[in-house]
Amino acid sequence: MWTVNAITKYEPNGDEYYAVKNSRNFTGKVVLVTGSTSGIGEGIAKLFAILGASVVVTGRRANEAQRVANDIQQLSPNKQKPLVVVADITKTEDTERLMNKTIEKFGQLDVLINNVGAGVFTTIRDDKFLDVYDYTFNANVRSGLKLIQLAVPYLELTNGTIIGTSSIASQLPALTPLPYGASKATLDFATRALAVELGPRIRVNAISPGFIMTEALVKLMPESVIKMGTEKALLKRVGRVADVAKAAVFLASTDAAFITGTNLYVDGGIINNI
Template identity: 40%
Template sequence: MFANKVVLITGASSGIGADTAIEFAKLDAKLVVTGRNKDNLEKTAKECELQSPSKLTPLSVVGDVDKEADIERLIKETIDHFGQLDVLVNNAGIMGMGSIENTSLEQYDSIMNTNVRGPYYLTMLATPHLVKSKGNIVNVSSIAGLRSFPGVLAYCTSKAAMDQFTRCVALELAGKGVRVNAVNPGVIATNIRLRVGVSEADYAAYLEKCKETHALGRTGTTLEVANTIIFLASDAASNITGISIPVDGGRHAMCPR
């Protein structure tokens, strides 16, 4: 399905990004994986090589989407190494807790830089190559881009921006044969909340509560999100562009709780 296709995935050192890379590897994609954690990124790359039918070695690029130079280097190394780009998965993202009363500008800037500005610049640099290959883009947004939640203001704002970015770029590039879509995960069991200071006990309680707020009665898995990303990136979705698909167990349809 993705043989001879070059797929670039940001935030591939853990969580959704890592599992998405591995699933693409199973389909024989030529992978570019990037993330900030070198050790974890190497683990992802090694697993991708093991899972690849052709035992393809991913191009592993340590970098931060917060940094313009890293983004520029990422695109350069991708094209220098593979000569093309067919799929861009803007997955890297961070979360932060806080309301309008206590979210600092520093936190706002950090979240917006990683979740919006970085993908914006990376997409800008990737676009000429995607136009050439008639490729596509999948952005990893969040249910927080579609629904309003208190206490995660900057994060919700960033993901709403990502959904609008998806729709606008989809319209801009449709005439050039490039599709742009987004996935909007609900609560997925990853370490994203633990990284922002939520205790393991509180996180466990939160996941238990999610059984009541998700229509299917459970949280999602990284594999479920990865499979949706792969669908959107594939020819099976050739007539789909400009959409945001909730992968959230029905959370978007539930009454607020």
């Protein structure tokens, strides 16, 4: 039974401040990162591994999953092998297998990072619009919610946390295909709604990256748009995968113990200048 502790006087707790020094030590923690075969997810998985976590690498491409897993084993302080699960997150049976394998291998789950994101340019006049819409919502929203359903019983046991990769795109209708932007806006709402539903045991947060240099960005966006993104960013550069990975680690750490239902923009400030 959870009780509400009323704080009646301000008592600085020295131990809490000292704990910050150790807050990036994830030894003994299990972190599942979807979409970790490339880009932002790969960076997040690598950073958690460097910080001692046991990591689950997953995506559809077996060769890329293996490449990332080899790198991670080298980066891990005790050369720990990550678990590799080749899975298509849009298929319920794959999502179930992903969670089952994670628990079979590590026996617990501490951090779930829902990072998969699909984006295809389309317009309402396009005959395929609704197909793109259905696929985008399945990949970006439904699959993540399914994984959360499966993860909640385990996250409750570890006082775990969920982090979703959203996007500044949810705020930028002039630059964003409707299905992609709407799926990320849904994710933003889901983050807040799930923080309400799953607290106080499980914290739920999102990260909204701006322009982050990954293969997907280069494939999706013309060079001129990336250049515009760099100029509009208040910090005058394109983002790096590591910028997002560091934010994910912060949100998963004990330093963020009082943070839930929030959406952390990692965008060089572009959202205020576009």
